[in-house]
Amino acid sequence: MERITASPAGRWGLATVALLAAWAVAAAVLPNGAPPGEVLAGAILGSATGLTAVGLILIWRASRVINFANGAMAGLAGLVAVHLFLSWGWPYPVTLVVAPLLGLGVGALVEFTVVRRFADAPRLVLTVATIGVAQVLGGVELLIPERVFGARGLVLGAYDTPLSSLSFEVGPALITGNHLLCVAVVPVVVAVLGWFLRRSLAGTAVRAAAENTERARLLGIPVRRLTTTVWAIAGALAALTFVLQAPFLGASPSAAAGPAVLLPALAAAIVARMEKLTVAFAAAVVLGVVQELVRWNADTPALVDVVVLVVILVALLTDRAAKSRAHDADGGWRDADLVRALDPAVAALRSVRAARAAGLVVLVAAAVLVPLWLAPGDAFSVSVVAVWAMVAVSLVVLTGWAGQISLGQFAIVGVGAIVAGNLLTRWNVDLFVTLFVATAAGALVAVLLGVPALRIRGPFLAVVTLAFAVVLDGYVLNPNVFPELIPESLTRPLLWGRVDLADERAMLWCCLAALALVIALARGVRRSRSGRLLIAARDNRKAAEAAAVPTRWATLSGFVFSGAIAGLAGGLHVLLLQGVRAGSYQPVMSVEVFSGATIGGLGSLGGASVGAALLRGGQDLDATIRLVGAGVGVLVVLWVLPAGLAGLAARARDAVARRLATRAGPATAAPGDDTPAIPSPEVGPVPTGPPAFVGEVPAGDWRPPVPALAARGVDVSYGQLQVLFGVDLEVGDGEVVALLGTNGAGKSTLLRAVAGLSPCRGEVSLRGERIDDLSPERIVRSGVALMPGGRALFPTLTVADHLRLATWTFRTDTSRIRDDLEDVDRLFPVLRERRNQLAGDLSGGEQQQLALACTLLLRPSVLLIDELSLGLSPLVVAALCDVVRRLNETGMTIVVVEQSVNVALTLAGRAVFMEKGQVRFEGPTQDLLERPDLLRSVFLAGDTAGNGDHTAGNGDGRADTADPDRPVVPIDLRELPPSAPAGGDGPVLVVEDLTKRFGGVEALSHVDLRVEPGEIVGLIGQNGAGKTTLLDCISGFHRSDHGRILLRGTDVTEWAPFERARGRLGRTFQEARLFPSLTVLETLAVACERTVENRSLVADATRQPASYLAEAVTLRRAAELVRLLGLGRYEHTPTSALSTGTRRIVELGCLLAEDPVVMLLDEPSAGVAQKETEALGPLLRRIRDHTGAALVVIEHDMPLLAGLCGRLVAMELGQVLVEGPPADVLAHPAVVAAYLGTDAAAIHRSGTAFST
């Protein structure tokens, strides 16, 4: 059996046999059997659905969005083609060709006019925009028959074509040539598309662009054009589906079709995990057959929807987790925009507090008084709006915080309504008890829907909830199915025997009070542990688990909370409607509330609820808004305000607050101004004229040569945050320039600006030609290539795919491709061995080599390298340095960002040093060593300087050592509370005979490791030796295939990562991503998870003492760490806005917060400036001394390791090569040969030994 399932053909064969067996069983069991004619009809319908599923997957892969406009795109193009045949009498075969061509045009037009406008918007916004597109196209479609063709009626039944005469009967089904054409064409199209995506260069580029758009553009791939192509193809597919089906199914206007019409196709796409086209197609065919058999046998048409829901749930529940770490990536899904809170310093201003209090008073007064003036009908409408706002709040929790989309939230409202209605009408239960039970029912349903959807990352909850909404509307609320379940009529009760809720004003007050309660509870959650964990789990599951956060439970608790709110809303809604009836909770309502919340801003409670309320209220106000509200109006609003109303409000708020802050004086930071500030006046602008190293030249005579690359007065801002301030940079032809600087100085940003990725003001020119107005693709073609640091690859593409993609700009030049690939093989022999491996499965070093290889294939004249040595072994760094030198010898101009001055010295004669967004030094690299005012540790220097001279903060209790112009604050760990004892006498960590395989490759082979309490063990080895895999196995992110892991004597082999973390196993990661949406303070608070005293969502939501007392302790601890680590300036900055080095410091803080007995550190110096690295070793040792924890450190910085570790373990090919005292290991010939090499700079990446 294993042999059969190993090959694709075997798997398909097995599946076919299983399906035939299922058919036989169905035929025997079902009341009306499963006649061949029905099966065939189902397969034909399913094949068309499959084509739609393929179109959806294509768009998903290109734009990471579910295209709800698919049906409308089909309708517009398809209907024209059908009428060309029917009304104008065009030859049928011609119309078959015209339809996909028109579809191409429609798809391209949609991409060009709409999708492109939302390129930088969160995907949620684009998702809603596609709903608007569907409305617009649907409206146009309605005009076509009459206006263009003079045809009557919008609905077309089946019609004859030249193929209709070809027919035969299979049971009751007359199969005509039209059916056969569909059956013949669709699989071919799917196969061609499958080939296109998997095998063609353009298809590979599409997949690449979906995974990492920026990197694709840096390889010269015209991402926009490709995206347009994909949308065009999707349009063609949709039109083809339409025109193939129309002769036997007819056509109806797509304007009437809601998103539910896509459900079968979405179900098929889910079975294929939005990836494999052939699987999606096969699933659609099978689903089509199943649907047909259900219709054939069942009395209730809506049962088909139940089957679709079941298929989706089963597909999700039986889906296995990703087989390789390449699929761990989130694929670039961007969530709701962040609406950042007001800076606490500003928020603390008296004027701001007064304004807030006044606002609250006005709100409360309005809520109390306005209903008095409202007419009953209006009061009712406002009550409805309040309920919708509650549902929007539940969406903020689910989507804005937990990162999951619900397109069926009103179905959960419906469940709450049914439960409440029954309790009130059947048992006359007290209203509050009723609402409580409705709340619980909503929570329960949310969990039941959420558990399957949580298994895989992606838009799957959206589909599950949409399917549930359809089932609730068509099946559960169907009086023919559950006549007793539906409380069709109820009276509003008398509250406490005196408040008559039949009075619309009383009901409105009740709804407004509930809304206020819900917002207060949600705020309680967001501002406490539960909200933090929800976002942490969404942003970075691994890091959260490493911090002892049970991520699944955290997300599930978000589902529970969101469902509970929706359930409560249902309880009120049924009171408003005075009953639940068929049609009370149609799926379109869920889509509308989602649209409204997105317009408002799903990152903000206020924004989302106002957005949903405005959409619902707007529909009440005006018939025009009602007609276009969920369509054109939404599109226009999103166009103007991609961040939603909340973004607009935040901007206005910040403007006002900034003015208040300015008035309050300099002690108060301006909101949003929490990354590098304008430099202090004494720094001054960089002097113009000849650079220092060219020697004395009379100013008047000096004529600078035209530089290869020049940047002048470059300013770059990210949103409201300015990062670069008038940066000048000149690089001569054939020169190598090292770009150095403190962490967060803006080095990478400068390279991004040059490469066209970050819009900038100022001037960037290449050999005198301006390039700052060019797209990244054109800049690449002009000869400038950037190798980005960090995410430089496409994890799910193979090495071969990467190399092919890198030839995009010269893809027709086969001889150049052949020659260049041979060069790559020579330069990077390891890549030849890994040719068919997924990039995500490569080691860090191999990835870096692949990234450089791809960049070099572009044959740039100016090469920009961001972090050459990041995460690489000395041997590889030496090799890469060698490559760089050789490239330079060929005349290539190179700018390399490097943290290690030592490495930079060997590469570049000239260095540019940046700090706080400005150039602070420009001259010979060697001279930089004479500038201790620049080359110093900004964060950790105090530690290296010893323990004295502890300077206080800036007076408000917040240290500000990140500012290089201020006195450095040393880190004194004695200020931290003492660590809990490790307990036990033996080794704290024992790894016995550990083996781990990926596919057939043994990444770890019988590894043994013992770590004693307080010991510091260094792990070294070539990239790909298995070091990170060992840490992943120890911390539980990979299940080992053999062996066991003992933590403090307890076997934790089967424990989940968060359980191991609770057992006091700490872990940091190579990339130090942290939690991009959380502030530094919140990140550190997440790290305190193991020791928090309260883990109750209920307590957090209701602000119980258990919550706020525990929260106070946690935040105090986090704030203490902020102060100790000199992160005061960044305390309220999202970690996504921090540089790599600063994030490393935060990560260290997290470790201190976790207080583990074993700390697993994966390249803690990666991306950290050399001087910080030099300070890091002593700091880690002191951390060890203070906490008593054992440290296992993966590191490529030998001076750091040698000074830090008591023992080194060298690994090679998944095995322990040698271990012992550092000096012995580093001198071991095998280690030298396999890992260290002989390049002194590469080995001594930090420290002064090398440079002196």
Next chain:
Amino acid sequence: MLPKDRLFRGYGPLIGFAAIFLAVAVLVPSQQREVRTVEGAGAASRRAATAGPEAEVAGAEEEAVATDPVAGDPAAAGIDPAAGGAGGSTGPGGAGAAAGGGGGGGTKGPPALAGCGPAQVPGDPYAPPCITFSGNNGGATGRGVTGDTITVAVRIQGFSNGILDAVSKVAGATIPDENADVIVRTVNGLTEYFNKRFQFYGRKLKLVVYNGKGDVLKETTGGGQEGAQADALKVAQEIQAFADVSAVTPVYADALASKQVVNVGAPFVSREWLSQRRPFSWSPFPDCSTVVESVASYYATKLYGSPAALAGGDLRGRPRQAAIIAPENSWYQECVNAGIGILQKAGRAGELALTTKYQLDIPRMSSQADTTLRQLKDRGITTVVCGCDPLFLTFLTAKAKEQGYFPEWVITGVAFVDNDLIGQILQRDAWSRAFGVSFAGPTQPAGTGLGYRAYKSVRTDEPSIGVELLYNQLDLLAIGIQMAGPALTPQSFEKGMFDYPRRTGPSGTWGFGPGDYATAEDAREVFWNPAAGSALNRQPGAYQDPNAGARFPIGRWPAAPPRSAAG
């Protein structure tokens, strides 16, 4: 800290709140009002009517209705309208006394009613018996009623964006671009007509046209309940209307009934549905119970036991096997079940081989029609009784043609299917085998209908294309108001409608009674002739009457075999 301390310190407020919550729930629970079941007159009612403050009033009045004759009722007052001329006069217990105070209005003195002929409006076949009135009308006898006015609400989009519009678009009818102003003008003109010509006992209809929050198209598929409820509240509590003549969707009609507003317009709902909302909901369209009774008796009388002579292809002449198709809505299914019951009771259900449903979901109709048609073929159905909407029938007939399947189609007369405009969009070859029941009258050329003539009698400009629909809605209301007498309440309105003598006109016979809140009392037989020109638009395709316009009471069809154009 002890666990107990920790508990109370940690969760004290929550525990306190929970305790208060429970105490309140136990000691001062919210109270449901008394739940009463209002039995429909002659029809079982399973809907629990509730008794809020308004319901209590209504209930009290209802009691009065049950025990006392309605004041002002011509019949109750001893008037014999048919006698013509002066009749009796009301006694002291008449309208004014029964109605009680409230505003006075009208003329002074005791109310006096007299018959003045068989028809209030000569030439109007549906006009109620003529009545003359003098004296005091009782003033404000109920919500929306004063001594001078009867407030009637019209939700404008019920007509401007409503079913008429949708059906017209689907049917591809060429309609002039009409905005809401034309409809308002038409309604006002018709109101003027009724105020002039009908006896409203010193009152005038006061039309309040409003732009509602509801979405008529959503409501037609069962949704849009929030908007419908808001609109009903506006009508009941803000406009304070006695009635609404724009209740063209069941959702809105239901909302109005729950607010105790008399409403006219719910299309093709079941008799039970209307009875459960009595005395508030009325319809100028046949209720679907009547439809199935008529169609069932048509089948039992004219088709049962004989071969399918009008089917085509292989089916022709085969023993009849019938199928019933209807939407999945609960009231349609109630009607279907009732129809099957009739056939079973008559011992003529033996040929019924298939009963199937479909969802009113436009995007999925084509695939549902696809499966349904195979089911029909598989069961060897020769005769299809489709109580379907035009869209489904469009797909189904086209699919039948595509599959080379030509059964007999029994027309049921629901959802405007018996309108020429709709017949013209159905597949010609398939629908040429259609015959059956129509409740509408013979198609009249534009500009000759009662509504058009009524409008033109008071205005010179052209009315809306939907003038006949508007007229019927208002006519029903006007009949009820006149028949109710001076003391106008929903209950007296019901009583008056029940007392309305059956009238026959171009739209068939109208009559009302306990359990009967819709118009159709008879039907005619039609068949579809694709070659005949329609009087409506002069296009080919029209319904024709094999019986020269004869109408037959429900359940009493002549036994002569049906005809079809296909022969």
